[in-house]
Amino acid sequence: MIYSNNFRRSAQSLAVVSAIALFGAMDTAHAQQPTPLGDSAMVRLIRGLMQSGTLTKDVGEALLAQAQTEAIAAQQAQRQAAAPTAVAGGLRVEPGDVRVPYISQTVRDQIRDEVKGQVMAQAKTEGWAAPNETPEWSKRIHVEGDMRVRNESRSYSGGNSNIEINWGAINEGSGFDVNPTTNLALPSLLNTRQDRRNQLKARARLGIFADITDQTKAGMRLASGSDDSPVSTTQTLGGGLGKKNVWLDQMWLSHKPQEWLTITGGRFGNPFVSTDMLYSNDLNFDGIAAQFDKTLANKDISLFGTLGLIPLEYSSDSFPSRSQDKQSSENKWMLGAQFGANWKLDKENSVRGALAYYDFHNTEGQVSQPCALYAGAEACSTDWSRPAFMQKGNTLMLLRNIALDPANPANTPQPQYVGLASKFQLIDLNLRWDTKVAGYGLRLDANYLRNQAYDKAKMFAHAQGGIVNNFGGTGGTSEADFQSGGNAYSVQATFGKPSPAARGDWNVLAGYKRIEPDALPDGFNDSTFHQGGTNAKGYFLGGSYAIDKNLWFTGRWSATKQVFGPPLAIDTLQLEFNARF
Incomplete structure (x- = not known):
C-alpha cells in the first residue's frame, strides 16, 4: 500500500533524526559497552535507509563516516580511562593508539538539518507528512452539483x-396508416383540455x-x-x-x-x-x-x-x-x-x-422512392429523414411514397412517417x-x-403535396x-x-x-x-x-x-x- 510505505519511510526518517540528535548519549553508551563498527545498530540502520532510498548516498556515507569516527573515539576513550594518568608535558601514548579528527557539534547539527530537510521535502511532495494533507492529484479534481x-x-x-396530433409518437412507432379503408383509428393525440395540477x-x-x-x-x-x-x-x-x-x-x-x-x-x-x-x-x-x-x-x-x-x-x-x-450513410x-x-x-x-x-444541414424530410411495403419491404428509402426528437409546431410532411398492391389497391395499408418540411x-x-x-x-x-x-412555395414543392x-x-x-x-x-x-x-x-x-x-x-x-x-x-x-x-x-x-x-x-x-x- 502507498500509505503504509510512506508511513514506514516517515518512521525511518524520524529514527535518523533522533539518532543524530542522540549522538552524544551514544558516545557515553559506547564508552561503557564498545561495539565493533561493523555490528553497530547505527551502522545497520544507516545502511538500511540508504538501500530503501530514504537517505541519499552522499548523506548516508557522511553519517557512516561520523559513526566510524565516533566508534573509534569511544574505544580510545575506554583504553585511556584504564591507562595511567598522563605524564607531565603531554598524554601517554600507548602502542596501537589511533589519532582521529574531531567532528564539531556545529557540523553534526548541519548534517541533521540537511537530513531533516530532505525527508520533509519528500514527505510534502508525496503528501504523507501531515495527516490533514491530501495527495496532490486530488487537488486537481472538484465536484459540482x-x-x-x-x-x-x-x-x-x-x-x-x-385534435392535436402527437407526431413524435407516430415517428417513434411503426408509422400511422393513413388509408381510411384499412385504419379507422385516430392517431396518437395530445391532451389539450384536461388540467394537470400539482405534479x-x-x-x-x-x-x-x-x-x-x-x-x-x-x-x-x-x-x-x-x-x-x-x-x-x-x-x-x-x-x-x-x-x-x-x-x-x-x-x-x-x-x-x-x-x-x-x-x-x-x-x-x-x-x-x-x-x-x-x-x-x-x-x-x-x-x-x-x-x-x-x-x-x-x-x-x-x-x-x-x-x-x-x-x-x-x-x-x-x-x-x-x-x-444497405443504404449509404446519411448524416x-x-x-x-x-x-x-x-x-x-x-x-x-x-x-x-x-x-x-x-445551418441545420440535411434535417429536412425527403420523399422516398416508391416502396412496396405490401410485398414485404421493411422500410422506405427516406425513413432516416424523420427527426430523432421533436416537440410540436414545425410544418411537417409525409415521407413515404408507398406503392399500392395492384391486386387490391384500395385495401393497401399505408403506414406513414413525417419529417420537417422546411430547411433551417x-x-x-x-x-x-x-x-x-x-x-x-x-x-x-x-x-x-x-x-x-x-419559403412556403418551396416547402410545398419539396413535399410534393404531403404537408x-x-x-x-x-x-x-x-x-x-x-x-x-x-x-x-x-x-x-x-x-x-x-x-x-x-x-x-x-x-x-x-x-x-x-x-x-x-x-x-x-x-x-x-x-x-x-x-x-x-x-x-x-x-x-x-x-x-x-x-x-x-x-x-x-x-x-x-x-x-x-x-x-x-x-x-x-x-x-x-x-x-x-x-x-
Whole structure:
C-alpha cells in the first residue's frame, strides 16, 4: 500500500533524526559497552535507509563516516580511562593508539538539518507528512452539483382544439396508416383540455471535473430525467415509487492552445450565447466547439466567438436490417458560428451583443422512392429523414411514397412517417444591457431570430403535396390555406440579482415571446413555454429569493397560445426549491 510505505519511510526518517540528535548519549553508551563498527545498530540502520532510498548516498556515507569516527573515539576513550594518568608535558601514548579528527557539534547539527530537510521535502511532495494533507492529484479534481424539487400545474382552456396530433409518437412507432379503408383509428393525440395540477418533479445533476494540466481539462456529469429528451433533465415523481433513471449528461475534454482559445470535444454545455427561445437551458451539444475570448487593451471591451460542428444524427450502418443491399450513410449536422462583444460603459452600465448563424444541414424530410411495403419491404428509402426528437409546431410532411398492391389497391395499408418540411438556416441576434436602478440591478434581454431558408412555395414543392399541418380554420389543405412564418423574438426584464447565490438575494422578471411555426427547429428549445416547440406566443412572470447561501425558491408563471391554427391556450405554474454545491 502507498500509505503504509510512506508511513514506514516517515518512521525511518524520524529514527535518523533522533539518532543524530542522540549522538552524544551514544558516545557515553559506547564508552561503557564498545561495539565493533561493523555490528553497530547505527551502522545497520544507516545502511538500511540508504538501500530503501530514504537517505541519499552522499548523506548516508557522511553519517557512516561520523559513526566510524565516533566508534573509534569511544574505544580510545575506554583504553585511556584504564591507562595511567598522563605524564607531565603531554598524554601517554600507548602502542596501537589511533589519532582521529574531531567532528564539531556545529557540523553534526548541519548534517541533521540537511537530513531533516530532505525527508520533509519528500514527505510534502508525496503528501504523507501531515495527516490533514491530501495527495496532490486530488487537488486537481472538484465536484459540482445541483438539486431541484418542483411543483408544476398546467391549465388548458376549455375552448382548445381537441385534435392535436402527437407526431413524435407516430415517428417513434411503426408509422400511422393513413388509408381510411384499412385504419379507422385516430392517431396518437395530445391532451389539450384536461388540467394537470400539482405534479411533483425533481432534478439532480452531479459533475466531476479535472484540471489535467493548466491548459487541459476534462468533465463528466450525470443527470436525472424521465426519458432521453435532450431538452429536459426533470424527473416526474410517482410511478409506483419505482427507482428513477440516471443519464450520462456530459462527457468532454477541452484544451487551450492559446490563452484566448479553448477547443472542446465530446458532449458539453451550450457553447453559444443564446436564450431558451432557441436552445433549452438543459440542452447539451455533441461534437466539437472552438471558443475565443479576447480582452482589448483598454480592458473595457472584450470580444468573443464560437465555431461549432455539431452532429445531430447518423443513419444506421445496417439499414435496412433485412436487406442484402444497405443504404449509404446519411448524416445530419448543425454548423454554428457566432461573434460578439462585451462593453463596460461605466461602473453601472455594460452591454453585450452577439450575432450567430446556424445551418441545420440535411434535417429536412425527403420523399422516398416508391416502396412496396405490401410485398414485404421493411422500410422506405427516406425513413432516416424523420427527426430523432421533436416537440410540436414545425410544418411537417409525409415521407413515404408507398406503392399500392395492384391486386387490391384500395385495401393497401399505408403506414406513414413525417419529417420537417422546411430547411433551417438561422440568423440569431442577442442583446443585453445591465444597469442599476435605485441601487438594484436591472437586466434587459432581447433576442431576434429569422429562418433565412423559410419559403412556403418551396416547402410545398419539396413535399410534393404531403404537408399535413399548420393550416387555418377553413378546413382546406391547399397552399392558400397554409399559415406559418419564419420569425421569432423574445424580450425579458430582470430586476435584482439575475442569479441569486447569497442569503437575501432576490429577483423578479417579466417577458414576452412570439415564435412562428418554422422560425427554428422545434426539438431544442424550452420545454416549459407552451409545453415546448414553436407556433407559440405569450408572456411569463417569475421571481426568486435566496433563503441561504446557494439555496433559493423560484416561482414562474407563463400564459401562452398558438400563433396560427386551431386554438390552443396553456397556462403553466412552477414553484421550485433549488440548491447547488
